Amino acid sequence: MMWRGTILFTGCTALLFAFGATACGGVVAGGGDKVLSGQTVTVVGVWSGSEQKNFQKVLDAFTAKTGAKTQFVSTGDNVSTVVGSKIEGGNAPDVVMVPQVGVLQQFAKKGWLQPLSTITQQTVDANYAPIWKRYGSVNGKLYGLYFKAADKSTIWFSPQAFTQAGASLPNSYEELLQTGHDVADSGLAAFAVAGQDGWTLTDWFENIYLSQAGPEKYDALAAHKLKWTDESVVKALTTLGKLFQDKQLVAGGAKEALNTDFPGSVEKVFGPKPEAGMVYEGDFVAGVAHDQFGKTIGKDAGFFPFPAVDGGTAPVVSGGDAAVVLKDGKDAKAGMKLLEYLATPEAAAVWAKAGGFLSPNKKLDLKTYSDIYTSAIALSLIDAGNSDWVRFDMSDQAPAAFGGTKGAGEWKLLQDFLRDPSDPKATAADIEDAATKAYHR
Structure with a gap:
């Protein structure tokens, strides 16, 4: 089913009927x-x-x-x-x-x-x-x-790219990856990933982890009452790693992603020379797409909720x-x-x-x-x-040395994981070491 450019998800349907296409x-x-x-x-x-x-x-x-x-x-x-x-x-x-x-x-x-x-x-x-x-x-x-x-659980996409690929809006994380391959088969990479900004990688992980492991474990991990070496963390990293290591899905591969900041990732989808069909980040993507690249939200730029992972509830x-x-x-x-x-x-x-x-x-x-x-x-x-x-964003709940410092802690270690996602268990152990130092200073 192709995206038809009018209603982006179910909640919007009721709003459209309630007060029309322009809210004021x-x-x-x-x-x-x-x-x-x-x-x-x-x-x-x-x-x-x-x-x-x-x-x-x-x-x-x-x-x-x-x-x-x-x-x-x-x-x-x-x-x-x-x-x-x-x-x-x-x-x-x-x-x-x-x-x-x-x-x-x-x-x-x-x-x-x-x-x-x-x-x-x-x-x-x-x-x-x-x-x-x-x-x-x-x-x-x-x-x-x-x-x-x-809201950091929105995925933004180019309606033109989806139409060209005959791509449909995904209802699960597995369907999201398939949609990515549909877009890639039409000539564009699936995702622009802002790997230069480590905080975007924490957001990728958090959405997958919340849906896959559930809110109780999410809260425990956020408070470091659950170790990052827990099986649930390794599982989430493994899930994320499947996307990172797929050369069809990440625009330019890991090397280019690590040289792409957040505004640059939006440009790769909505700029004058598109390189990807989708970019994951929060509702604030709309501001960049509109203010910097003149896109009309709902016409030139669409979004859908981050889909549920492994049969869990869709994360927010x-x-x-x-x-x-x-x-x-x-x-x-x-x-x-x-x-x-x-x-x-x-x-x-x-x-x-x-x-x-x-x-x-x-x-x-x-x-x-x-x-x-x-x-x-x-x-x-x-x-x-x-x-x-x-x-709430997990890294924002953490000590700044772990969850909010460029080139250190979780930010850096997830950048390393983007570069080489082959050993999720080792990455989890490295993150646990960094968390232990930061939470128990």
Whole structure:
């Protein structure tokens, strides 16, 4: 069955009938009581470019509602280091948008964070699936509010490539590999793999592992209560290795993949000279395909959920940015008010309307998203959260030395595995050694 370019998966069907091919709307805050006039909330986070611009719209809506001014500072990827130096220098920000569970836990254990207000906690209880509260809590106290989420269980494809190959959308991982061979037989490689960025390889592993081993073992491995030498890890690596070692499936083979970063992998599918029919990564692929290569999502670029592996449940691996309030911030009370606002669907609607955003807030009207396809991904994420199946990115839960450092830990070892996937058992042992050192420092 060829892809026909209209409805990408079942959840989208209901949305299309519910409110047509173009979703719009959203509420912008305004007309507040200006109770915070004269105060300035300083916020730091990793966002830059269009993400920073769109988050500023949210902060501006907060200003319109409360009178508080805001100042956003982009840290790049080194949020932990930047925040630590600011605290030591007596210049702590009020709010930090934390992109990793491990960093949130680190901040809480150092005593840097304030537990969230009763108002925010009540809103989280009403508006979020329990799993988001779990990832924002340390030792039973809620410190982090998940404002922006990512669905890292989407596979993006070129409809033109699928039509040319007569390829169908896969319903299982085994069918995914067969679809890859169909695409390869038509003249393109199946997948563009961003091996230069080790974090993309962790995401490949995590989706396979969650579906194949299940959420309980996933949680145990994420906490290093299960060793990486466990049979379930070796099995997942073996499954992933079958893809990595197939020269028809990986564009340019391992050597080229290891020289391809994430934007480059998207370019290999959606750029002016396509080299592959598919690229695996999260919902944020859409932003690169649209903003850098002018692709219309749903017409020039399609997606489908990462399929189930070995008869398991289809995985839903998420990432996200949690807002936390620092104790030492100059206007920390106003910072807490900002989090009370960010917990509402009103705040999420501002960025959802602008695009490039997913909210875990189940009270946000799906019509608010800028397009029907983002709405469908958001629905999938919320449904998974309600079933307690969604799991947070495993490497983001780990100590940075293991799960978040270029050229080290899991990132490097999976790059080595991409280069030579012939011995999954040895790779598992090497990863276990790195994990032991990082988790037990």
